[in-house]
Amino acid sequence: MSKDYEVIVIGAGPAGYHAAIRCSQLGLNTACINKMVDDSGSPVLGGTCLNWGCIPSKALLDASHKYVEASSVFGDIGIQVTGIKADVPKMIERKREVVSQLTKGVEGLFSGNGVKNLPGSGKLLASCQVEYESLAGEKKTLHSDYVILASGSVPVSIPPAPIDGDAIVDSTGALEFQATPKRMGVIGAGVIGLELGSVWSRLGSEVVILEALNEFLPSTDGRVSKDLFRILKKQGLDIRLGTRVIATEVKGKGAKKTVSVTYEKDGEENKIEFDKLIVAVGRRPYTEGLLSPDSGVNLDERGFLFVNDICATDAPNVYAVGDVVRGPQLAHKGMEEGIMVAERIAGKKPLVNYDVVPSVIYTHPEVAWVGKTEEQLKAAGESYNVGSFPYAANGRALAAHENEGFIKILSDAESDRILGVHVLGAQASEIIAQAVISMEFSATAEDLGLIMFAHPSLSEGMHEAALGTAGHAIHMINKRARKG
Ligand code: FAD
């Protein structure tokens, strides 16, 4: 049977578009089917990440951070400004422009690399056949040698707080408010809840974050989560742990709408009122309409597409990558999976190193980490050294008025290999790349201590923390090399 394409990718989020572009670069005749459309119904590439995730959230985080700096930090560094005002519609408009520039950029990359862009839905049938339904509703069956599924994820909704797209919104709605809500609730103190809570709190909203768990960011290094909790509280985020939302009621109409939230804490029920409520309780794999019953692809017990460590599904020649499969729901994890699968289809044998996936929370200060936390090492009974260096002792951090936070390195007590790095502080998202590179190349803490870092720079904290694991950091008094 003649084939329409050698590879069909379903989904053009970061996982899918990386896979499609790399396949084309490797000489494979590739098409990418993607059903996302914008407000006007026009097809858009880039998936959640570019349209409703990483990029728009960072555009608003950066804009709101600049507003806070201008209104309450500039005075401290000798810049007097008056008449500061947050222009929320302008911020939202600029965010849209950034998104549009990037999504059009992916369109350009598709055409420049020869990826056939097929707007519409894809459904996997048996034997690598795909039913393609265009946005106009026309259906046809496409034949391919390989299929890569990259349908991504969507926000989880919970019965006590149904999304109405107005008073109760998910992360997508929270990126589109045209005015700062006076009182805003957030359900869930995960990464998305903290980032969106920070945006609107910085712009003047009284933000209350309701989190069912008693622990704050339980998978983050203990010292980082303790310090971040204190810092965010000081910034005005009212984070209430052990607080489970059990019901909501939308009252009033139009601009007067409010949401009454009933929550349970310490066995007691209480109510609290908000103008807007953001539900940020996680994301689930999106597989609606993706698989025909005879596709041969199975789901795991949590509803993700089941794949092995090279992202192969149970169906021959069908792979799945990104948020729709196990592992951290992070854009860069899906990108690397997409590239790995493309190269495997082309006969190469790369692997994704799941032990070295960086995570970032874009609060201010930022949090970034890679590898093991101190708590995980303790629980595993491993012996390790700790080196930690505060931003307050870093010349560049002080010069930049960024003295909150620290860089902490955990290294194996015997081999000195770096096991985990945790950064709380300005530009943590950039600094963590050094740790990722070091760990990817199996560096020891001594290796990092022997490398020259530009002075003055925030990165010098990494050098000092590495020296600190052996008890000889220069710009702090080493009481002793701390050993776990
Ligand atoms: P998606 O980006 O979800 O893309 C899937 C695409 O497939 C979509 O376009 C969808 O329409 C399409 N599709 C689905 N089914 C079909 C079908 N049957 N036919 C055709 N097309 C289909 N991650 C980070 O790493 N860093 C961050 O800072 C970050 N911030 C975030 C902030 C927010 C507010 C949110 C919501 C997420 C954030 N994420 C972040 C997560 C990140 O967005 C996801 O991990 C990433 O988008 C997943 O990529 P993906 O390609 O797997 O899926």
Ligand code: AMP
């Ligand atoms: P994440 O999955 O990291 O985005 O985090 C989502 C958070 O939402 C988790 O920490 C959950 O404990 C929290 N959560 C889920 N349901 C509720 C609820 N009904 N009330 C309060 N918090 C919740």
